[in-house]
Amino acid sequence: MEFERELLKGVLPMAVLKLLRRRNMYGYELVQELSRQTDGVLELGQSTVYPLLYNLEAQGLVEGVWQAAQNGRDRKYYQLTDKGAKRLERDLVQWGELVRGVGQIITEVISGQSSAIS
């Protein structure tokens, strides 16, 4: 499903931060995880993740570190910073409120439509 860009704009950074809170990840892995954990809802163009990570890095929310993987190749792993963790907490609270509020409205609309039909 294609989502409006503006809708995703605020969600993606939070989703990335949320994934990084569990463990450090590299770019390709993040793309795969986002898609997998959201059942394809947040399926990014593979390249989109890098500008997003660079922006989070510029804000000091994540930090990228080159590490050698088990197969011997270098990967740049991103980890959540303290500042990133605080931001995530704040964003999650706000997101929860938003979902609750929007959910209520949508429920009312849907039930209204149902009553009208019946």
Next chain:
Amino acid sequence: MITTRANIEELTTLPGELQELTTRVVRQTRLWRRERRDVQAELESHFREGLIELQQDGLTLEQCIKVLKEQFGDEVVLAKLIRRGKKRGRPMIYKVFVYTMAVTFGGAGSLGGLVWWRAQGEPNPTVDYVARLNEPILAIPEEQRAWPLLREAILQVEPMPKVLQELSALPAPDDQEWSMAESWVAQNKEALDLVRQAVQRPRYGYLYDWQSSLEYRIEDARRRGDETDRQELEFQLAELKTERNELRPLISLVLPSLRSYRDIARMYILDSRRCADHENWSQAWQELESSCHLGGLLLQGKTLIEQLVGAAILNLTLSEMVQLQQAHDAEFTDEAWLQIHNTKLWISAIQIETVIDFEQMTFEDVVQFVFTDDGQDNGHLLPKQYDEMVNAFSQTAPDGSGDSGWSHEAKLATMAAMHADRKSTLATYYQLWSEIARYRELPLYDAQRAEADRVLDQFKNDPEKQIRFAMVCNLMPSLGRADQLLRELEMNLAAMNTIIALQEFRRQAGAYPVMLSELLPDYLDALPEDVYSGQPLKYEMTEAGDFKLYSVWRNLQDDSGSSVKMNEPDSPNDPEDWVYWPVHD
């Protein structure tokens, strides 16, 4: 063809298409080299992971490459987004530098644009200020104007010999240089005769135009034998005649030779001494009277400089008159006394007022020549025209005193961008005038009068005003000193009249009066005012039957008439009192 996981993992470099894609994206980011290396490594790592992942799903290398390229997205957009993200992460010092440069170059660019815009346009002078200045003069019947005769005279006058110029005072018949002085006067007899006729006319009547000034200067160059100067001036005159209908700025006017006027006055004084030496008292006084009248005519000039030269001539001549009276009054004939009486009447009729019309007209005229005009007094300064005008104005300034080259251009550019518009410039000029005028009207003894100079200095020394109102700073005259000299002249004339009245009183009564008020009303219309005290001039009888007449002068204190020489009116050390009578040797 590589198809197995092992094959792909063993790749040391990416397949060509992906490597090229990575390189293209990285190049398009236009990031710093270190940043590009980082992004390149990360994207290569990304594709490597993708190849392995997809190969695990059973795709061939070609299929893997195809899928990865499709999923990668638009490379141009990606490069742009990567650049934006990476730049945000650059160090603070870089951001400060970029901001500073943006402000600097942006500012310089804006300033440049403003300067360019300000340099556009043309002035549109419409008011003929020279005609306005000459209008009242042209209304004077020609036979009443002294100028045509004065012009003839100054064209003939031979300048004072250098030896005489170097003396501290004009020579007397007993001095070594007297014969030289006498021959200089004799050499100029015709010119002096012309001036005698000229000063009989009631009005000065000098017409302020370029043609007569140039004609005078051509004649002067011819007399000096300066062929180059003469040819240059004749060329200017010919050019002027072909441009008769064009307005020319008032500021470029050339006045008649003021030096020649001074020389004429000096010659009258020398001739007066010659006549006195021959005991021809009537002629001696008449020569001084001609000099006085010449000074009086110049006081009618429309420019401050003419007024001040007139004042200097009058002061010099009055001093000579007092000396002549003190030395020889007992020997004067009735004819001489009649002439002296006429001088008193003439002096009583003189009215002195500092002229400011020319100064103000000049400013307005410069404005119309250096500002654009939309017909409603709105316009901006044209720096090139302003520069030319100021250069023309300050031609007499010492060479090398001004800016040159880059700094001069920079100053002009700054002025072009920052100078106030036409309306504000005029409004500020007149506001400053009226502020200063309040103090200039105060008497010389009022301490607040010094505020006039302070207000002007404060304006001219304000760095912002020096740019925003550079024109006002450059062209606003400092009139404090001129006012002072002209008010002193008023007092000097009143003192002269009082001295004549005292002499006449003594001739009638046999002695000088005890109090000045005894002169009223038969000998004097009013008591002479001391401009430095607001009271009448100090008058005292001496034990020898003589009198003392003096002003408290610039220290505003009565020092009992101590100390001064009448013939040193501009002595650097102000005398304690200014003594009109008796004259010190």
